[in-house]
Amino acid sequence: MKFQGIISINDLSKKEILYILDVAKKIETGKTKPDLSGKVLSTLFFEPSTRTRFSFESAMNRLGGRVISMAEPKASSLAKGESLHDTVKVIERYADIIVIRHPQEGSARWAADSTKKPVINAGDGANQHPTQTLLDLYTIKKAQGKLNNLKVAMIGDLKYGRTVHSLTSALSLFNCQLFFVSPESLKMPEHILEDLKKKKIKYSEHEDPSKIINKLDILYATRIQKERFPDEAEYEKVKHAYVIDVSLLKNVKKNFRIMHPLPRVSEISTNVDGTPYAFYFEQAGFGIPVRQALLSLLLGKVK
């Protein structure tokens, strides 16, 4: 399978997603050992996201490749008013593959259209972060042994959360039953629910996680950001209603797992960390094989 770049999860078919996850598994288990020596990755981060950048850099390093990275966007050419297009036209001469994170929606697509070198989108504003979605799917598959017909809940800020929007659209390919748990003001946007209806995906909306938690295979928690609330009191109320604590987990299924894109603030109590249900640190770790797979595929080092 051939990939030009990874810009949006919507570009990928079910078959392509499964293929990427399969390559990731082969790399993780050592069955495939792509050699990226002599290849240079450039990470262009126009807004800080140390975790994502480290994950890509670690993935590249572990396959023998090299990394050049623009660590300080403020000190870079962008601050001098250079266009993204021009930056990419220069960087493509320095690197074999480009990873970009940029605060404006559509920036990664524009970067990809500006160069023949493969581009990976590591987040374009509120739009897409496809490698996060792929690692989320990889994590679910690792936890449950499959992706089809699972019961998956998402909890927290479902209105603005890019991660849960992309995950919803990806899981709809696998006929999962979805549960959306959020305060009234942060519900899943209508156009996403409409889309699920069109695809005949079973879903339901809830305010209280305790009512459904015992049915679930996966609970995907996201951060509730203070900035999203008009007043402090409303935020405090909601913040406490959506804390996942051991007391909530008494009767969950044995295969139940909790995921979170991290960093967490107070959404998951630290007393959950020691339970067999905590899977968020593993999830962060799976970013490595998934990104190794993408780098190898895009550089033509895995067929």
Next chain:
Amino acid sequence: MRAYKVYAIKNGTVIDHIPQGRAFKVIDVLDLEEEKGIVTCGMNFESKRLGKKDVVKIENKELEPKEVNAITIVAPTATLNIIRNFKVAKKIKVKVPKVIEEIVECNNPNCITRNEKVPTKFYPISGHPLEIKCHYCERTISYEEITLL
């Protein structure tokens, strides 16, 4: 001499059945302000199909189907007649183009096309009513929300 509302043209293109109030948008989309020949624009005609309609006539110029398709974005009901020697020589069906390039502005203020010189590009995702999706930020824009560049 007969009384006329918009006189018949000898040769050229007649764009009929434009939704009321959208004639100027059609002129805009087709860049007719750059046109050297005579362009007439009629508004608020009676129409069986639309109630009221606008009409645009371009003399001595036959529009190509390719440039014509862009009209659907602002005037989905429009019909096109090529006139030769006062007679309708050809009727052209307008179709929504597969790619809509450099006509529409993205209405997401945080889209890269609004912040850097990027030629805009949209794909139609549904025809009736028209909905288009930004190639870059993936925002969906409905027919009523469409703004031209």
